[in-house]
Amino acid sequence: MFSRHVTKQISAYCHGELSSEESKQFAEHIISCVKCRTKFEEVKLGVKLAEQLPQLSAPKHLWSDVEYLLDTPRPAPASSPLWSWPVQVTAAAVLIVVLSFATLWFQGVPSIPRQRVPEIALNPSWQVTRIEGTPKIGTEQISKNGSLGVGEWLETDENSRAQIAVGQIGHVEIDPNTRVRLLTNQPTEHRLQLERGRMSAQIWAPPRLFFVDTPSAVAEDLGCAYTLEVDDHGASFLHVTSGWVELGLKDRTSIVPAGAACETQPGIGPGTPFFLDASLPFRAALSSVDFHHDASVRSTSLMVLLNEARARDSLTLWHLLPRVYGSDRVRVYEKLAALVPPPPGTTREAVLQLDEKTLEGWKLSMEWGWIGGGKGKGKVWSKFAQDKNGLSEREKKMAPK
Amino acid sequence: MERHARMAEQLIDGRVIEACQQGDREAFHILFETYKDKVFSIAVYSSGGDRDVADDVTQQIFLKLFTAIRQFRGDSEFTTWLYRLVVNACLDERRRRRRLLPWGETTAMKNPSEKKPQEKQFARLEVAEAVREAIGELKPKFRLPILLKYIEGLSYEEIAMVMGCSKGTVASRLNRGHSQLAKRLSHFNNPAAWGE
Numbered sequence: 063m064f065s066r067h068v069t070k071q072i073s074a075y076c077h078g079e080l081s082s083e084e085s086k087q088f089a090e091h092i093i094s095c096v097k098c099r100t101k102f103e104e105v106k107l108g109v110k111l112a113e114q115l116p117q118l119s120a121p122k123h124l125w126s127d128v129e130y131l132l133d134t135p136r137p138a139p140a141s142s143p144l145w146s147w148p149v150q151v152t153a154a155a156v157l158i159v160v161l162s163f164a165t166l167w168f169q170g171v172p173s174i175p176r177q178r179v180p181e182i183a184l185n186p187s188w189q190v191t192r193i194e195g196t197p198k199i200g201t202e203q204i205s206k207n208g209s210l211g212v213g214e215w216l217e218t219d220e221n222s223r224a225q226i227a228v229g230q231i232g233h234v235e236i237d238p239n240t241r242v243r244l245l246t247n248q249p250t251e252h253r254l255q256l257e258r259g260r261m262s263a264q265i266w267a268p269p270r271l272f273f274v275d276t277p278s279a280v281a282e283d284l285g286c287a288y289t290l291e292v293d294d295h296g297a298s299f300l301h302v303t304s305g306w307v308e309l310g311l312k313d314r315t316s317i318v319p320a321g322a323a324c325e326t327q328p329g330i331g332p333g334t335p336f337f338l339d340a341s342l343p344f345r346a347a348l349s350s351v352d353f354h355h356d357a358s359v360r361s362t363s364l365m366v367l368l369n370e371a372r373a374r375d376s377l378t379l380w381h382l383l384p385r386v387y388g389s390d391r392v393r394v395y396e397k398l399a400a401l402v403p404p405p406p407g408t409t410r411e412a413v414l415q416l417d418e419k420t421l422e423g424w425k426l427s428m429e430w431g432w433i434g435g436g437k438g439k440g441k442v443w444s445k446f447a448q449d450k451n452g453l454s455e456r457e458k459k460m461a462p463k
Numbered sequence: 464m465e466r467h468a469r470m471a472e473q474l475i476d477g478r479v480i481e482a483c484q485q486g487d488r489e490a491f492h493i494l495f496e497t498y499k500d501k502v503f504s505i506a507v508y509s510s511g512g513d514r515d516v517a518d519d520v521t522q523q524i525f526l527k528l529f530t531a532i533r534q535f536r537g538d539s540e541f542t543t544w545l546y547r548l549v550v551n552a553c554l555d556e557r558r559r560r561r562r563l564l565p566w567g568e569t570t571a572m573k574n575p576s577e578k579k580p581q582e583k584q585f586a587r588l589e590v591a592e593a594v595r596e597a598i599g600e601l602k603p604k605f606r607l608p609i610l611l612k613y614i615e616g617l618s619y620e621e622i623a624m625v626m627g628c629s630k631g632t633v634a635s636r637l638n639r640g641h642s643q644l645a646k647r648l649s650h651f652n653n654p655a656a657w658g659e
Binding site for chain 2: 112
């Protein structure tokens with residue numbers, strides 16, 4: 063249906079006015095069309111802004127003013143040539159005729175159907191389906207289906223699992239021993255809180271509509287499937303199986319493609335993304351680089367990491383560039399350049415100074431390898447990352463002059 | 464007043480409307496209490512934030528409602544009929560004031576008692592204020608669908624019936640309205656601006 067551009071349907075999509083099939087086709091088109099996706103982001107901002115319009119309270123004196131007007135007789139119209147006596151007679155005759163018909167008409171007024179003050183046409187809750195055991199919404203156990211409203215908790219014990227329908231844009235499977243809460247259900251933002259446990263999400267919406275808050279980062283969907291796990295200390299582990307996910311906390315952001323993972327720690331936020339097929343020494347070293355409190359340990363671990371790095375680990379090395387400083391950054395640059403030569407026009411100085419355009423250009427040239435060299439989606443997802451620049455404000459400020 | 468507020472929470476059913484059509488002031492008060500805030504909100508946003516003008520327009524709307532309700536024959540939803548009346552009244556007021564003063568745009572009249580955005584303590588309030596001003600600068604054909612959608616909560620079909628156009632036209636005008644809002648307030652495309 064949407065073989066052509068879908069810009070005219072954007073607001074309707076945001077407001078749930080399209081059918082399920084139309085919504086799905088819209089989402090699929092957006093994924094592959096840069097023009098429509100750009101327009102989508104613009105309209106989505108407009109929707110978010112318009113949602114801030116508050117309903118105002120009428121002044122208290124309004125009813126008394128209206129009553130006064132109702133009780134005050136209207137002054138007779140001023141005499142004018144238009145209101146001469148022949149016209150008055152004619153008007154009176156017309157009035158009599160009209161009143162006669164009106165009397166006959168109102169005798170047959172049909173009963174007026176019951177009216178309800180209109181409500182916002184958006185399903186306020188998400189449907190929950192029991193997969194196994196007895197998951198609970200609040201204190202109520204779900205036998206088959208349930209509804210998860212904003213602010214409500216869904217909890218599974220060791221024997222239960224459930225599936226949540228995320229509006230019309232995807233679904234989330236909740237594993238045993240998991241606790242989640244619905245935070246927001248708006249046309250431009252669907253947000254869950256994962257307090258602990260494990261969930262798997264499959265989202266087919268345009269990017270930045272579905273979010274999951276954890277104690278140590280926010281997972282922002284860029285059109286994907288992933289699992290997210292939070293332990294009792296608030297640390298989390300994200301594994302992306304399809305598409306991309308952005309993990310962020312304050313000014314720290316990691317963009318994680320399919321086949322890669324990322325850890326987060328409370329108080330620090332997201333670590334550096336890495337591919338799951340990286341060597342164990344590489345992964346152990348990365349964990350130290352990301353989270354160890356001792357700078358010398360981090361520096362030593364970096365040496366191990368660089369020694370173990372393969373071409374595909376350029377994902378990790380690229381993300382590390384703004385997160386290390388001085389000679390460490392030089393080492394990361396040199397290893398990355400040896401594994402994946404930068405595109406023409408890229409200078410060492412620009413990279414070490416974390417020039418945004420330079421870093422983005424290099425990343426674009428590497429992404430093909432990150433996603434397995436596939437067409438279409440690679441460019442699409444890199445555009446999302448480009449929009450976000452991939453660098454936090456802190457990282458830009460920390461760049462050496 | 465409390466009694467009327469409680470009564471206003473009840474559904475507006477056919478009995479209330481019939482009573483209004485027979486001139487029952489009590490029933491009309493129920494109708495008034497149910498819709499006064501929504502009608503006033505649309506009037507304020509349509510007048511570029513001028514509460515004095517909105518006050519006048521709202522009074523005129525309810526006055527007209529009381530006299531015109533006898534013409535409501537139930538061939539549409541009551542709310543569709545009511546909001547059509549509201550939209551027409553706002554457009555009429557706009558035309559009337561254009562003959563006297565520039566309308567909306569950069570010469571939007573503000574109630575002097577309104578706080579300026581820079582006095583607001585919270586980012587969200589600042590956003591709401593900025594949106595209110597930007598809404599006032601939109602053309603009516605883009606502003607009114609936005610007000611009917613976000614203040615009244617109408618569906619596209621209901622908006623189409625109120626405005627006398629097709630659903631497609633409603634979708635198109637909402638798209639244009641959203642885009643214009645986003646362009647005017649592009650500096651809010653930044654989580655920090657929302658206090659996040």
